[in-house]
Amino acid sequence: MNNSTKPGEKMKSREEYTNNLSIVNTSGVFINFISELYSMNKTAEKIVHNFNAGPSILPKPVFEEASRSIIDFNNTGLSILEIGHRTQLFQDVIDEAIALIKELMLLDDEHEVLFLHGGASSQFFQMPMNLLHDDAKAAYTDTGVWAAKAIKEAALYGNVDVVCSSKEQNYNHLPKSFHVDPASAYLHLTTNNTIYGTQWQDLSLFYNKGVPLVADMSSDILSRVLDFNRFELIYAGAQKNIGAAGVNLVIVNKKCLGKVYRKIPSMLDYRNHIEAGSLLNTPPVFAIYVCLLTLRWLKSIGGVAEAEKQNYIKAALLYDAIDAHDLFNGTVAKEDRSKMNVCFTMENTDLEKEFLSLCKEEGMIGVKGHRSAGGFRVSLYNAVPYESVVAITDLMNYFAKKNV
Ligand SMILES: Cc1ncc(COP(=O)(O)O)c(C=O)c1O
DSSP: OOOOOOTTSOOOOHHHHHHHOHHHHHHHHHHHHHHHHHHHTBOSSSBOEEOOSSSOOOOHHHHHHHHHHHHOGGGSSSOGGGSOTTSHHHHHHHHHHHHHHHHHTTOOTTEEEEEESSHHHHHHHHHHHHHOOTTOEEEEEEOSHHHHHHHHHHTTTSEEEEEEEOGGGTTOSOOOOOOOOTTOSOEEEESEETTTTEEOSOTHHHHTTSSOEEEEOTTTTTSSOOOGGGEEEEEEESTTTTSOTTOEEEEEEGGGSSOOOSOOOGGGOHHHHHHTTTOSSOOOHHHHHHHHHHHHHHHHHTHHHHHHHHHHHHHHHHHHHHHHOTTEEEOSOGGGBOSSEEEEEESOHHHHHHHHHHHHHTTEESOBOOTTTOSEEEEOOTTSOHHHHHHHHHHHHHHHHHTO
């Protein structure tokens, strides 16, 4: 295919290109084919069940609309990949995405919604840079690898008080008995520990500690109803329940900003992003657009409350299968079990390998546990269909009976 116009040749309209270039026509057909496969959750040969921990499955209508918009965004004749971020077209996208976050999370007017670069890992340092004085202290709960990384980065900016840790037990539970110095600048928690499969079920434990709360909600945001206004700051990478990788969501109570005296680089100062409406520089346009589509989908199914209900059912089905057979061992304390990332092992590592290859044969993707935890991890984010959970529990039941 040659899209270039030779010198002196009349510039072709986009429509002419589309009609004349067979490859474009073919790719149109290809897109239809791809979205048909997605809508059936299938490859050409078989059904795929995506249990990836992140980037992970998104709702089928999101894939369909996003693929259409790569070719033609909102009947503009432009791809979403080529629109300017300062156009009204994109302004409408980001405005609606922010409005949907506020609506779905019932945020009050004090809380600002930002879409930023750098993934959740950048928040490990950006947040303390904005909230923690050099001589102040922040309280941190050490409940997994991501929490430990957050602790390490915060220590670059101030004093860190690790108020509890389950590291010695390979993060197999959440330590609930701890004291927080009321003078702490904030208390940081990871609401769901993606790698180990633990999740704080009762956040009231944190609400009465008397210090501002900061939470990494990367792997369970929008999956359950919480009083989000209780948090001074929430951050989350998009690539699980919010949308595509490449952007992270930050929700910040603007009252907590402007209290540290260090110099903050412009791009890292939340106040600048608030003032610029997340358009301080070129934002990840496509990733934010995918967030918008995912948020629209979430609203269409009944919002966070409905997602929570479905997530509860899916997780119960899977944990029941684990508990029903001696072959499988849940790896974390039952009361702390995550509804997003379900982790389990088998005593016999040969059987683990056999089960993994069976999963592969059956089109089950992303079932292998993280290297720090071993065994299996099945992620059950909002977009994972109930049918996929039925499929894996059927396989577990079959495998357990075969290996009694
Ligand atoms: C709880 C949690 N925090 C932080 C991260 C890091 O996110 P990112 O890769 O977007 O920096 C992850 C990644 O999976 C996570 O699960």
